[in-house]
Amino acid sequence: MSAGYAQAPAAPGSLGGDVPDTELLAYLDAMLRWKDQRRSELAALDQASLEVAEPAERAALTPDVTLSMTLWQAVADRLALIQATWDSGRVGEQERRRITTLVWGTLEQPGTRGAQSLAVSLPEACRLSDSLASSLRSRLRLDGADPDLTGRLRSLRQQVERIADQVALIPDSRRSSAEVAHGELDQRLSDVTDRAARGADVGGLLAPLESRAATVERDLIVAASARAHAKADHAQATREVAELTARGQAVLSLAHRARATVSPAPRLGVPDVSALGEVPTAPAELTAYRERLGRVERALGVAHSEYAAALDRLEDLTERATTVREALADEPAVLALAEQTDTLLRTRPTDLTRLEALVQAQESFARTMGVTP
Incomplete structure (x- = not known):
């Protein structure tokens, strides 16, 4: 302390x-x-x-x-x-x-x-908390600031060195403004230290410098956190693209199968994930990209449900036709309906509307005969 x-x-x-x-x-x-x-x-x-x-x-x-x-x-x-x-x-x-x-x-x-x-570690969070508290005390002009000039200068030097470490972590293409801020702080601190060594009163210079250093360090840590989030978001988006690409291909295959197997078949489009382009790295662009990924995922879910439901309907009608045929195997009166049903089931794409009508007709006949299909 x-x-x-x-x-x-x-x-x-x-x-x-x-x-x-x-x-x-x-x-x-x-x-x-x-x-x-x-x-x-x-x-x-x-x-x-x-x-x-x-x-x-x-x-x-x-x-x-x-x-x-x-x-x-x-x-x-x-x-x-x-x-x-x-x-x-x-x-x-x-x-x-x-x-x-x-x-x-x-x-x-x-x-x-x-x-x-x-996304910061415990030591980073504590350093940021110390810097923010120091900045707030200075801005609020609270009494009781640490009177130890040497200690304050030492603390500032340590802080400026931490800022240099943070600047080094920034990608080269985005580092220039942070380097300028660090250079300004370093020069101001050197000037204040030299003045203090000559015996000058630097009390009025320290508080603004401490406030500025705290602000710069805070902004750099927050920016580092944002980069960590962006990196994690980019990795997550890349995984989502791979998963949705595979899922999209599967749904497209399901759609082709449904259209070839049943009529009427859904006519929903199956979105192509590759149309979104490469996963961007800029945070704002990445956020928008992930929102579009979300819309693609929802569209794939709807398409999957619709095409699967059409095929499930054919399977259900096929099972019902088999059940009623077995229940009425000895009834010549339904033989023609059963043969029409078999012919229809062998036809691709199968007319689901006509198939359902034939199955319902046989089930109605079964009920009149007191038979439960």
Whole structure:
């Protein structure tokens, strides 16, 4: 913890790695303290934001307050799972590896959706929470900011380095604006550090710089989350295309069979998934593409049902014709109807309307004879 405010501890190990019990316990204890303190801080920040007189300024604060609370809840939920796995220290290697997977795995599976959708790990969520809290305190001009100038400068330097790491993860084609933002922060921090080393009063420069750094880091983490979702959505869409392509071919075969076998047959079109083109990578285009995939899936479902129902109707009438023929095998009066039915069943496509009329006529005769087909 920094002086006065919660600061998340460094997370031990790596995804699925084995970490000694003592390190896990120390981290869990520190995280539980962080969780309780951050909850109190967020309550104070929320109250302070509600008391801002200017409506536009208050509205500008709301998204970060909401995101901060969402992050806190996600962290709290994950800590509950870690505590359950820890089980008061009754852990072996398997449980320890599960804990580091819970620490370093995403709080939300990419591809899922929510009001604040963030596919980030527990340490990333905590860093983002720390940055947002610092930014909100600065913007709300709350008293009691950390007076340790050296500590604040060190924290800013660490944050700028984290931002550099985030920038490096952005694809080259989209990195330029993030590089500019990082370069600006790096230069401003170097200037403030040099001024402080010369004995200048930099208190008025630190708060805006901290706010800007928090905003940049938040935006980069959110963007990284969006990329994770886009990647997961792209993979999911690619799987859906493969599945719908196979399903479409099957429904098309079913349609050909139905049209060749029965009359009247449905005349529904069978959508061609390939007509949608390649799966796009841009998030907005991908969203629209997946909506079109959904429409294709629904259309395939309707076509499948209609063509299958036509073939099922032929099968049902065939079974009814067989049953009534067996029931009236000794009745010469229905022989002509039975022969017409057999001839019709051998004809392709089979006229379902006429077939049903013949079957119903034989069933009616059976009932008059007191025979239950």
